Amino acid sequence: MIADSATATNPLASPAVGQIEPLLAAISASQPRVSRTVAIMPAYNAATTLERTVADIPEGSVDEIILVDDCSNDDTVKLARSLGLTVIAHETNGGYGANQKTCYRAALDRGADYVVMIHPDYQYDSRVVGAAIEFIKLGICDVMMGSRIRTRREALDGGMPVWKYVANRCLTTVENIALGQNLGDFHSGFRAYSRKVLETVPFEKNSDDFVFDSQFLAQAVHFGFRIGDIPVPVRYFDEASSISFRRCITYGLATLGVLGEFYRHRCTPWKSERFQTDA
DSSP states (O other), X not given: OHHHHHHHHOTTXXXXXXXXXXXXXXXXXXXXXXXXXXXXXXXXXXXXXXXXXXXXXXXXXXSEEEEEEOSOSSSHHXXXXXXXXXXXXXXXXOOHHHHHHHHHHHHHHTTOSEEEEOOTTSOBOGGGHHHHHHXXXXXXXXXXXXXXXXXXXXXXXXXXXXXXXXXXXHHHHHHHHHHTOOOSOTTOXXXXXXXXXXXXXXXXXXXXSTTHHHHHHHHHHHTTOOEEEEEOOBOOOXXXXXXXXXXXXXXXXXXXXXXXXXXXXXXXXXXXXXXXOOO
């Protein structure tokens, strides 16, 4: 009876067979949970730039890198595996938005608390990953954007075409006014999210094309998430992916359509599924 009493009052005192698993579970539950940060890379023909992009990610800033290859014609998949990345390869090219959908599903499935998107084309400076995530960890923002346009001179010196700069400034201004935000660059491909954002925003309902990004931000605003940004150096060069002038016009018009859909949902009886959850 004395031994039984000691065991009852001291959980570490020789537990009986059958009590070990509950004991281990209790000990595990008492330990503080360590958050998990996952970097996702939507990739297409990124073999020439991938290694440099990965090398710039600060050590210890992410726990895993998931690369989703959208049916590349080069050695992107082979190189990514040699670098120790988690690789998911699409059998057919689904588009930029479809690639991101796979990225986010994979990150959530692998227990990510924070997710940061880094383009593997070495255009965005991945050294700022930790800084972006920290704003979310501190509870200051739920979504962090990397702004390529701290000043006009820096953007143009980084190689951004003048026409793209002007288009970005005009469209970003319209979006800031329409969505009540104050972001420096609504169209950056460097983005970080909390898990709650990805679990709330119905991104599966979005386009498989480039306008996916605009739809996602409009959804984030609709669901009340806080969006912030930090400056991120950017490089424009031949290997860095960039849509053409014609595709840019199509994207811009589609983005204006997203704003129209946002206000139609909020101000009229005609609701959009894109701004409703299934729950």
